[in-house]
Amino acid sequence: MPELFARVARPAILAASRSEVLRRSAERIPVTRKVVDRFVPGETAVEVLKSVERLRNSGRFVSVDHLGEDVTDADAANATVTAYLGLLDALGQRGDTAAGPKPLEVSLKLSALGQALPRDGEKIALENAHTICAKARDVGVWVTVDAEDHTTTDSTLSIVRELRAEFDWLGTVLQAYLRRTRADCAEFAAAGARIRLCKGAYDEPASVAFRGRDEVTDSYLMCLRILMAGRGYPMVASHDPEIIAAVPGLAREYRRSAADFEYQMLYGIRDAEQLRLAGEGNHVRVYVPFGAQWYGYFVRRLAERPANLTFFLRALAERRKSV
Incomplete structure (x- = not known):
């Protein structure tokens, strides 16, 4: 699993960290910023x-x-x-x-x-x-x-x-x-x-x-x-x-x-x-x-460890349920 994450997920996430379109989208979503507070x-x-x-x-x-x-x-x-x-x-x-x-x-x-x-x-x-x-x-x-x-x-x-x-x-x-x-x-x-x-x-x-x-x-x-x-x-x-x-x-x-x-x-x-x-x-x-x-820093943190990405996806899902 760690090797699969390193070969497939990590390069895709790091590519997202360089995307201006994704950055602007993420910064406009209040629920995302609340999850970011875990790291920033x-x-x-x-x-x-x-x-x-x-x-x-x-x-x-x-x-x-x-x-x-x-x-x-x-x-x-x-x-x-x-x-x-x-x-x-x-x-x-x-x-x-x-x-x-x-x-x-x-x-x-x-x-x-x-x-x-x-x-x-x-x-x-x-x-x-x-x-x-x-x-x-x-x-x-x-x-x-x-x-x-x-x-x-x-x-x-x-x-x-x-x-x-x-x-x-x-x-x-x-x-x-x-x-x-x-x-x-x-x-x-x-x-x-x-x-x-x-x-x-x-x-x-x-x-x-x-x-x-x-x-x-x-x-x-x-x-x-x-x-x-x-x-x-x-x-x-x-x-x-x-x-x-x-x-x-x-x-x-x-x-x-x-x-x-x-x-x-x-x-x-x-x-x-x-x-x-x-x-x-x-x-x-x-x-x-x-x-x-915070966008580039935050996305690179998601790319470092599967646990970080899992936390983000779980927290994002929980917060969306509550709004």
């Missing part, structure tokens, strides 16, 4: 900060993502920067300034900061990300640069390298299904970087990515071993029980304490498991997205 707890900073408060009170760390990607003009990129600066002001008021891993973080997509603009896109994204990192440093919040499809990887990692020269605490995301990622893990682990390792959420061709479920899992575990052996701070971004079960053994093998790495999971997915791991003294960070541009 609001469209405004005020709404997401309520979720941040609840998660922090439960002992979990938080990474907040202002949804948006592939902006087409500089004004939209500037609006994204403004949104992050306001969010950082609000997060800074919590006073989480303890030494060591920062409990609060924001996640950035460089395409939302202008990376794909036809003129000087990479330069504009770098400058915008620098502005956000400087603000984050001032208020005691971390920043992690998200990964997008494989065509952006070289540009993204180039920008990350340049930013880390000033902000050595800056993290980035590497996707284990890409064939290049073992080499990228070795480079960034040797440099002492924070790396969020995920499986990958885009429909990539076999020429650049592993496609089979077992292949991706094997690549993830090999990449994680490289990160655990390195000088950096691994961030294990996975809901896969097989991967989570392997982490304690790798941590012992490479003499890492619970303070030397963290688990990461998405808001609304495996909440009980998040609480279990945190209750055992582990660092657990929850990735919390917010904003009006």
Whole structure:
């Protein structure tokens, strides 16, 4: 069943995530937006900060993502920067300034900061990300640069390298299904970087990515071993029980304490498991997205796990019965 989902359902769902027609239709249906709340707890900073408060009170760390990607003009990129600066002001008021891993973080997509603009896109994204990192440093919040499809990887990692020269605490995301990622893990682990390792959420061709479920899992575990052996701070971004079960053994093998790495999971997915791991003294960070541009993010979540799609279809059917 998982292989059938990966071969048939996942590519179709990911294709839907890129459809403007389906996006407009979904955004007009109130019942859909109510179901989306399971994964995206609001469209405004005020709404997401309520979720941040609840998660922090439960002992979990938080990474907040202002949804948006592939902006087409500089004004939209500037609006994204403004949104992050306001969010950082609000997060800074919590006073989480303890030494060591920062409990609060924001996640950035460089395409939302202008990376794909036809003129000087990479330069504009770098400058915008620098502005956000400087603000984050001032208020005691971390920043992690998200990964997008494989065509952006070289540009993204180039920008990350340049930013880390000033902000050595800056993290980035590497996707284990890409064939290049073992080499990228070795480079960034040797440099002492924070790396969020995920499986990958885009429909990539076999020429650049592993496609089979077992292949991706094997690549993830090999990449994680490289990160655990390195000088950096691994961030294990996975809901896969097989991967989570392997982490304690790798941590012992490479003499890492619970303070030397963290688990990461998405808001609304495996909440009980998040609480279990945190209750055992582990660092657990929850990735919390917010904003009006929820469609692409939400549909990619449906493509990641059969359980997510089942939840969505069941909840949608129940809500339609009630209206």
